[in-house]
Amino acid sequence: xxxNAEVPTTELSNRIWTIPNILSFIRLLGIPLFLWLVLVEQAxxxxxxxxxxxGASDWLDGALARALNQTSRLGLILDPLADRLYIxxxxxxxxxxxxxxxWLLIVLVLRDVMLVALLPNLRRRGLVALxxxxxxxxxxxCLLWGIPGLLLGSVxxxxxxxxxxxxxxxxxxxxxxxxxAGLDYVRTGLRLPLVASTPGNQLx
Numbered sequence: 001x002x003x004n005a006e007v008p009t010t011e012l013s014n015r016i017w018t019i020p021n022i023l024s025f026i027r028l029l030g031i032p033l034f035l036w037l038v039l040v041e042q043a044x045x046x047x048x049x050x051x052x053x054x055g056a057s058d059w060l061d062g063a064l065a066r067a068l069n070q071t072s073r074l075g076l077i078l079d080p081l082a083d084r085l086y087i088x089x090x091x092x093x094x095x096x097x098x099x100x101x102x103w104l105l106i107v108l109v110l111r112d113v114m115l116v117a118l119l120p121n122l123r124r125r126g127l128v129a130l131x132x133x134x135x136x137x138x139x140x141x142c143l144l145w146g147i148p149g150l151l152l153g154s155v156x157x158x159x160x161x162x163x164x165x166x167x168x169x170x171x172x173x174x175x176x177x178x179x180x181a182g183l184d185y186v187r188t189g190l191r192l193p194l195v196a197s198t199p200g201n202q203l204x
Contacts, residue, residue, distance in 0.1 A: 013070075013071065013072045013073070014072065014073055014074075015070065015072045015074075016072070016074055018065070018068075018070040018072055018075065019061075019064050019068060019070060020061035020062070020064045020065040020068075020070055020071075020072075020075050021061075021070075021072060021074055021075050021078060023057050023060060023061040023064070024057075024061050024075065024078040024079060024082055025078070026057065027054050027057045027058065027061070027082050028078075028081075028082055028085065030050050030053065030054050031085055031086060031089045033050055034047050034050045034051065034054075034086075034089055034090075034093065035089055035092075035093050037050065038093040038094065038097060038151070039093055039096060039097065042097070044151055044152070044154045044155055045152075045155060047093075047151060048148055048151050048152050051086070051090070051144075051147075051148040051151070052148065054082075054086060055144055055145065055148075058079070058082070058083070058144075061075070061079070062079070080132065083140050083144065084112075086144060087108070087140070087143055087144065087147070090143075090147040090148070090151075091104065091105045091108055091109075091147065092105065094147065094150060094151060097154075099150055099151060099153070099154050100147070100150055100171075104171070104175065107175060107179075108143075108175060108178065111178055111179050111182045112182075114182055114186065115182055115185060115186075118185065118186055118189045121189055121190065122189055122192070125189075125192045125193065133181060133184065133185075135177060135180060135181040135184060136181040136185070138177050138181075139174050139175075139177035139178040139180070139181050140174075140178075141174070142170045142171070142173050142174025142177060143170070143171065143174035143175070143178065145170050146166070146167050146168070146169070146170025146171035146172075146173070146174050147167065147170075147171055148163075148167070149163045149164065149166045149167025149168075149170060149171070150163070150164065150167035150168065150171060151163075151167070152164070152167065153167055
């Protein structure tokens with residue numbers, strides 16, 4: 001998700017205060033708001049709205065980065081960072097509420113633990129991380145839209161049932177893709193030769 005992660009590093013600037021980056025900062029501010037709505041107020045509809053707006057801003061900052069030629073190294077970091085933090089906030093918040101089972105949280109966390117364990121291997125090859133792949137983006141997209149569907153399921157009625165069905169479909173498919181992408185990153189990382197670092201590459 002987000003267009004900054006798709007831009008070749010040779011086109012990236014060192015600018016910080018660009019419109020896409022400001023949108024990313026605002027999107028990050030939505031994480032504590034989401035957790036407060038879910039865990040304190042238990043205002044699930046408003047929490048769902050926050051997630052929808054975050055998803056829309058994720059697409060918008062990438063589109064603006066390309067349209068305004070404001071791609072940056074900071075944007076390349078902020079975009080996947082925001083995605084990871086939103087996924088973490090969603091699964092922790094919803095697990096604490098009992099909306100999703102703890103096994104789903106454990107399965108998703110174990111995948112990221114596996115990738116963290118890969119970092120020393122990458123550093124020995126002069127890399128910070130691996131480039132984002134289409135498979136990784138697809139997994140993130142499914143999770144960022146599937147888990148909010150599970151949250152919407154808590155409101156009940158026809159809308160809740162629809163959200164629950166779509167949410168589980170996207171979440172299970174996204175979890176499978178998440179692990180598939182993770183194993184692909186591990187396979188790629190273990191086969192990399194010793195090369196010079198390419199700044200800004202991210203795990204997706």
